[in-house]
Amino acid sequence: MPILDNEEEVQKPKQSTSDEFLTVQNKDIVTIKSKVYHLRSHWLEGKKTSASCAGEGCAFCKKGLNFRNEYHYFVSIERKDEKGAPVTLEGFARIPASSFFDMNEISKAMGKTKRDMKWLILKSGKDKETRYTTSPMGEVEPLPDDVLEDNTQRLSRVKVAYEQKLIDKYNELTQVEKPVVTKPEKEVEPVDEPNGTEDVDPSDIPF
Numbered sequence: 001m002p003i004l005d006n007e008e009e010v011q012k013p014k015q016s017t018s019d020e021f022l023t024v025q026n027k028d029i030v031t032i033k034s035k036v037y038h039l040r041s042h043w044l045e046g047k048k049t050s051a052s053c054a055g056e057g058c059a060f061c062k063k064g065l066n067f068r069n070e071y072h073y074f075v076s077i078e079r080k081d082e083k084g085a086p087v088t089l090e091g092f093a094r095i096p097a098s099s100f101f102d103m104n105e106i107s108k109a110m111g112k113t114k115r116d117m118k119w120l121i122l123k124s125g126k127d128k129e130t131r132y133t134t135s136p137m138g139e140v141e142p143l144p145d146d147v148l149e150d151n152t153q154r155l156s157r158v159k160v161a162y163e164q165k166l167i168d169k170y171n172e173l174t175q176v177e178k179p180v181v182t183k184p185e186k187e188v189e190p191v192d193e194p195n196g197t198e199d200v201d202p203s204d205i206p207f
């Protein structure tokens with residue numbers, strides 16, 4: 001750290017510990033602090049909303065719409081605020097599918113897990129042309145098991161509620177008589193499954 005000439009004016013670093021919803025931005029340095037909560041959804045452009053992908057027999061899949069894999073985590077993110085000051089934020093974030101698979105591959109090649117290091121995520125392009133580049137940025141202290149478990153529980157509580165809203169939306173939009181209930185999936189191991197479709201910014205999702 002450099003010598004500061006204006007120490008009286010130094011602002012207390014913003015350290016949020018609330019259950020914030022964070023959106024991954026260009027140049028964010030992300031540390032993964034939970035297991036993954038995985039779900040599948042459809043972005044419905046015409047309705048400007050998301051709904052659950054019901055899996056087998058899904059009405060949207062039948063219409064030929066691509067589903068989107070969502071990988072949610074409890075994370076901490078280091079970034080610069082508007083004034084260029086470093087901030088560390090903690091909360092829930094959806095990791096872009098391509099980043100999720102890049103992290104799996106890189107950490108596996110290094111004999112680590114994705115929670116063992118920080119990740120720099122570069123974002124370029126917009127909308128359907130959005131691309132992410134994900135690189136390891138050095139190791140972090142291993143997360144104690146109980147903290148990992150706590151964070152995962154917090155994530156799970158929030159995402160079960162989120163997924164239920166997507167399921168309700170599915171049922172509303174497809175007007176199925178018997179509501180489809182999908183069970184939230186637990187930690188998924190890296191598999192070479194298709195990434196579904198484009199990465200839609202989760203801030204587009206109105207809940």
Ligand SMILES: [Zn+2]
Nearest residue numbers: 053054058061
């Ligand atoms: Zn579907």
